[in-house]
Amino acid sequence: MKRSKRLNPVVELAVKASEAALRRVGEANATWVGDKAQLDDLVKYKGEYLARFREGNQLTMSAQKVMELRAFLVQLDQAIASQERQVAQSLENLRQEQLMWKTVRSKEQAVQSLVTRYQQEEIHVEQKQEQLENDERNTAQWLRKSK
Numbered sequence: 001m002k003r004s005k006r007l008n009p010v011v012e013l014a015v016k017a018s019e020a021a022l023r024r025v026g027e028a029n030a031t032w033v034g035d036k037a038q039l040d041d042l043v044k045y046k047g048e049y050l051a052r053f054r055e056g057n058q059l060t061m062s063a064q065k066v067m068e069l070r071a072f073l074v075q076l077d078q079a080i081a082s083q084e085r086q087v088a089q090s091l092e093n094l095r096q097e098q099l100m101w102k103t104v105r106s107k108e109q110a111v112q113s114l115v116t117r118y119q120q121e122e123i124h125v126e127q128k129q130e131q132l133e134n135d136e137r138n139t140a141q142w143l144r145k146s147k
Helices: 008-055 063-146
Strands: none
Touching: 008 063
16 A cells, blocks of 8 residues: 555644644634624613713702612623623633644644655655666567567
8 A cells, every 4th residue: 555545644633733723713713703793782781871861961860860770880890891791701711722723734734745755755756666667668669679
């Protein structure tokens, strides 16, 4: 069996590992996009809520309502801060998965390159062998004709 063919299982494993790593990158990216969208929604909601509050008559608002508003805004700010941490974490996870995929992908490419080199060497050997056989056949024909 040729060397290039013996490496087929290694190539298949490298390709599968690369595909799995790429899938994990996609999943991490989807998580990050979702987390970012949720953060954007929270920030937008806070802005809309404050805009509605500013449109209302603030002079007629009771002290109780002001305290409730302040408590709600504090909770909203805490939710935004928590979501910002989640976005940062999911972005870091995405970057780690991308690095892992690059590492796995480079190993796959190295194995593919080795297989290609082996195939080229095998073709060269086959061509050399074929040339030797042609030369022997031509020499034998020449010797028969010259006798």
